[in-house]
Amino acid sequence: VLHPTAAVAGTPTVDAQKLIAELEPFDRGRYAGPVGWIGADGDGEWAIALRGALLQDNQITAYAGCGIVAESEPVAELEETELKFKPIREALA
Incomplete structure (x- = not known):
């Protein structure tokens, strides 16, 4: 599934x-x-x-995320998410 x-x-x-x-x-x-x-x-x-982005009615919504588990460190997860957004931002720049 x-x-x-x-x-x-x-x-x-x-x-x-x-x-x-x-x-x-x-x-x-x-x-x-x-x-x-x-x-x-x-x-x-x-x-x-x-990862991806949706362009609709002159608005862009970008999607990315990371897996949060018991051992996750918030700062590291945020950094990972920002890294995943980078190619999306660059493609739309």
Whole structure:
């Protein structure tokens, strides 16, 4: 199952999703959603959208994140997220 992946939703999944809904005051939109294609012959390729941007009505919303676990260090997680945003910012500059 591609969505929701435990890498971004957490585990146990149902409990993690409830906590995310409680703590995050926004919709994650396309972040962490499955992206891919499937042909008529059944062949295809899928990935998880861990980084991306949506341009809509003259507004850009960029998506990126990191996995927060018990051993996570907030400063390091913020630095990782900023690093993930860098190519998105550069592409849109």
